[in-house]
Amino acid sequence: MTGTVAKAIAEVEQGRRYPVYLLYGDEFLAKEGAKGIIGTLVPPERQSLSVEVVSEDNDLASLPIRLNTLPLFGGVKVVVVYDSKAFLSKFNLQGVAQKSQDAWLAGESERSVRLFLQIVAAAGEGEGFLERAARGEVLDPEWARVLSIERDPEAEAWLREVARTAVADRLAIPEAAGAGLARIYEDSIQRGIPAYASLILTTEVVDERRSLFKRISAAGFVIDCGVRSRRTWDTQMNPEAARAKIREMVSAAGKSIDEEAVASILNRAGSTMRGLVSEMEKLLLYVGARPAIRTADVLEVFRHSREANIFDLTNAVSSRDAGRALLALRSLLTQREPAPLILNVLAGEIRNLIIARSALDRWLDGRLDPAISFETFRVRVLPRLKEPREGDDGSAARLLEMTPFRAYHLLRGASRFSLARLIQGLEAIHETDLTLKTSGHPEALLLEQLLIKICPGG
Structure with a gap:
């Protein structure tokens, strides 16, 4: 059953x-x-x-x-x-690795390390693998066999940190799994x-x-x-699962919340229900005796979270707003977010905007009013992405696999850039990554210069 x-x-x-x-x-x-x-x-x-x-x-x-x-x-x-x-097997290690990485990003270090050690045990690895991972010396074939997740700067930082914690604390690899x-x-x-x-x-x-x-x-x-879809590129919670938990907690507290405030929470919720509940508890304490939760309350309480600052950064980039992007960047650097992880976030957003720009050119005649409301987008624009097109490159299908609000956000952002400008932005990210690895220039300065290149005229 x-x-x-x-x-x-x-x-x-x-x-x-x-x-x-x-x-x-x-x-x-x-x-x-x-x-x-x-x-x-x-x-x-x-x-x-x-x-x-x-x-x-x-x-x-x-x-x-x-x-x-x-x-x-x-x-x-x-x-x-x-x-x-x-229930672990070599066929689901990728899912466990993703959950360990999610926990690490949410600040749940103990749980992240526990899940990582389960992966090591299920893959039949030992202390040698832990020590290589802690030194950042895991080769690509070993990475693919044990972890099965995409190798990028964020994943590499996660692996080094959890492995170093396991080695430093002399944590035992589970004997049976x-x-x-x-x-x-x-x-x-x-x-x-x-x-x-x-x-x-x-x-x-x-x-x-x-x-x-x-x-x-x-x-x-x-x-x-589960609160995430089974699509491997989904890193956020299923919006309906998060929305239901928000409504449940607000109702239990005897308060009300408008849809705009709920949307603001969803954009900053991260990928775990535990993290959402923790932030909601802070929000309810902040609101105190007031009967209604406003968007301003959400922005105030969530503004210091990693997820909120990442959302603000990507949202500012999509809006070509260099000023807001620089403010979000400084918040992330204050939280000691590693520069390679910030570059990975920016590269992911630009790649998604390239997909959206391609869909915009092929399905929407290259035009979309950035001021369009979500409801109008959902009724009038979204169905057009489902229409067959000659020379289909799969971009519309990728957007349709995302939540409607995410597709709405990306298409509005893509309408502010040409495809050439987005490709230039991606190249600038790669150049900055190389400079970070080969020069002694200050990370903050290089990242600030990058944002100004990506968001010209913002």
């Missing part, structure tokens, strides 16, 4: 309980969902005696005994394993979980081809807690 946390809870309330529950995807949502199911299965006053949390690293061998131990005062016995590594752990769970499910018990597992990434996943899907209840 597959479904949502709400559906799983509703079925428990109607008298149907499953022997095993698997929640995977966003780490925060999976754990919160597990706690919601536990709270429905076992009353709070009985949880200390009827709910057991098992460490997969230290105590998994006791799982069968724990499942078969009757609860002291009757009712349901629940055994929980958080952050299981049993993937198939070895999966067999323990499969044996318990195959023998039959007692009628009075339920096993609850959470994990961030699953390989749906694993027999354990298939067995749980057949006998239990599987919940996808």
